[in-house]
Amino acid sequence: MKKVFTVVIAVLMCASVVFAQAAAEENPTISVWVSGAGSQVEVLKAACEDFTAETGIKVEFSAPGDTYEEMMKTKMASNDLPDVFDTHGWAVVRYSDYLMPVNDMAFYKNISSQIIPTVSKDGKTYVLPFDMDLTGIVYNVDVMNEAGVDVDKIKTWADFEAACEKIKAIGKTPVTLGGSSGVTVGWYYDRVAPSFYYTDETNSKAADLKSGKFDPKPWEEISAMLDRWVSKGYLNADCVTGDFMGDITAISTAKAGFDFIQNVAITMGRANVNPDGNMGMMPIPSKSASDEPSLISGEGVALGIWKDTKHKAAAEKLLNYLAQPEVAAKVCTATGNVPALTNVKVDLGVLQQYIDKYSDVEAFNYFDRAYCPSGMWDVMCATGQDVLAQKSGAVAESAKQMKSTFDALWGN
């Protein structure tokens, strides 16, 4: 009797394992991780919930906010990535080894040719890009009018500094840059570095950077420019302790002239701070008069599938669902960026006129994403914070640190 009972229990246990496995495969749960916070996360979360309602496939949605990058690094080190995750600008350099190519998926044909090179390597595209981060320098139109600055006449950094002088003269902050988290300082370098390294074709260092040679001299000039702005009082008084939201508040309430935040400063400023905020976007000045102003373009919100996922079919189903025009359009509206899928149409509101106006301006990918090995971003931000705080020798040190980290990561 005891034996029979044991056998029955054993059979039941085996059966439950088998059935549980089968049920798991029929209705898998996939993990989806996205970076950022606010409306773009809410839109994606709602879309995942709709997906679950429609398909029965459960989605474990996670948006860790500020700690996203740190957590993804730990997950990469442990080789335990989410089934679907946001590459936050790093689809190729950082994550391509962990992602599954999407070239065979239904939405691939709709990916704009402008973004394909940014999210592809060796002919393989790794993500579903929702939007393109096409941006320059955000400014407050009212401040420019009051100071008598015509942004279309700002061609070089010297012109930009002259404009700052005019804004300072009317008692406003020329540039708002809250560097407490370091991110905004990184954005300054990302915008300025192309004009010092490669936008001028006659003096381009792009090939050197691609082959692992970093010239620290231009970097020192970029840091020296930031240091000069602090000395001349072009930056906000709390530039060391201020934050990203402080910049958005200042630019949307006409307390500052320029900021170095993406277009989201316009959409978020109008949505959260001042609905009447009169802001625009202009190209980034060049270093020399012989060069032309440029724009920054890059990957915006983009989701890829982990190559070792156990739920490939479900993950692919989710990406195809999210790539539908009506779903993708909501993401673009939330970020205020140009759609990266050709079948998606979005009204970008006040921003649209600037996108149209500068459609012929050449755009370059973010400096660190295009030319630096993964791992340079933190150095850019941290050394830039020292420059902002005007620590002794910080200008030379920033270039030295960049060079040594660049060489170390290249294995030079």
Next chain:
Amino acid sequence: MRKANTVLRTIAIIAILAVFLAPFWILTTISFKPSTDTSSYWLLSSTPTLNNIKAAIEKAGIFGAIGRTALITVCVVVLEVIVSAFAAYPLARRSTRFNKVVQAFILGIMMVPPLSILVSLYSIIVSIHGVNQYWAVILVLLTYQLPQGIFLYANFIRSIPVALDEAATIDGCGPGRTFFLVIMPQLKPVTATVAILSSVNCWNDFQFSRYILQTSRMNTVTLSISSFFSQTYIDLSTATACALIAILPVVICFLVLQKYFIQGMIDSSVK
């Protein structure tokens, strides 16, 4: 002279109170301020709103987060009190060389910065299927809380005269009964200290919960608040509203238990 002293003392008390209450004041002003109100954080809004509180309840699900955090905290505290009291008793009473090594080892764990073992810890959690499991976060938090508990209990037990144990032995008690009947009733103050210190630590834990409870539906209080911060977005109003609601249980607990807390601190510091 005495009057002057009283005035000075009153001024000092008011100044200290102001310093301690300032963060709570700012938390309150921001929580009831519309995001479009750019006035100073020190000032109450001229158009106060409950939208932030509403968003904290609806968007962040702060009450659910409080419930989950409370569950984790209670489990960790109960297990910590039981395990660390059991472990501390022999360590305090039998001063052998081996026990000294064990105690040094336990204290040594307190010196290991949690971040330094994050990758290996996370890999273990993944391999034992602990991701998105409450038991995993309870286990990890308990591991990090135990050394503190053992240290406090051991010190406290050493201050209890050994004569009590000896008397119990003469009366026929074994070590187990001696512990339960003689030692344990005297551990009330130090238990309050251990419970309060570790419950505050668990309530405020961010990094272990962040790595183990990855899905948004399992967010604890700190994770809910942090979800309003990212590199490109900060919703300070909703985050402060969440924080305001989330600190209430801790403040209430502290006010109710402060008598034990202070007594416990005194008792465990005086031998």
